[in-house]
Amino acid sequence: MPLSSPPYPTREMFEEEALAALASIPEFLRERLANVVLKVEEFATPEQLQSVNIATRWGLSGLYEGRPLSKESVWESGDLPPVISLFRQPLLREWIDTGVGLKELIRHVVIHEAGHHFGFSDDDMHQLERMAED
Template identity: 55%
Template sequence: MTRHIGSTPTTADFEALAHAAFARIPEPFAEHLDGITVHVQEFADAETLAAVGLQDPFQLTGLYHGRPMSEESVWISGQFPPRITLYRQPLLAEWRATGVQLDDLVTHVVIHEVGHHFGLSDEEMHALEQGGP
């Protein structure tokens, strides 16, 4: 989705972009994504921001909620299924500030959060993005 004069992308638009990003994830990774849900909120709440060490709600564009696959066990029960939350207003602000296409931006955030599902840290994902080990 490119920038255009007209209406601001809605929650439904963001959900559609997130689902399109999931559809582009190749096997063997895609087979491990069943059950992950996507939610869109305007901003992260104060509790969520504090939990990730942020104060400015515009600094958080997405968040993975759940246990990484590497920590899953048949002995753990009573937990919600994993989910990814996209924060619409910070994503819109980044989209407008950077000129990156919105679908590319949402895909980047979704892939980053999926990385957490596989147990990767932020540092490991940044290294992979930079082509490092």
């Protein structure tokens, strides 16, 4: 059952925290995120789940969709802008189940998905999180 009644944080609060997470990324990287769209949805669509081989809508808290910077080419154009999606309901459930702070959880997912935009490895993404903390 979706978690939608008070006192659960609203979609607007998620958006504010996600934007704050993006703002914490070092400027030399943040500038390269200017064309990335940030969205907050309740759940991933069936197509989004299928794209990452996840069977349940509760199993995906964030997703990067787009061409990483490392794969961009001047010979290709017409793509839609890259999108970072946060999925509110799975994040709320993870927040409740783990006891991790919601702000920290949102920040972790945003930075992880932003890392995909740069084509970063998991180790690179952990370093990006540490840089954003400073």
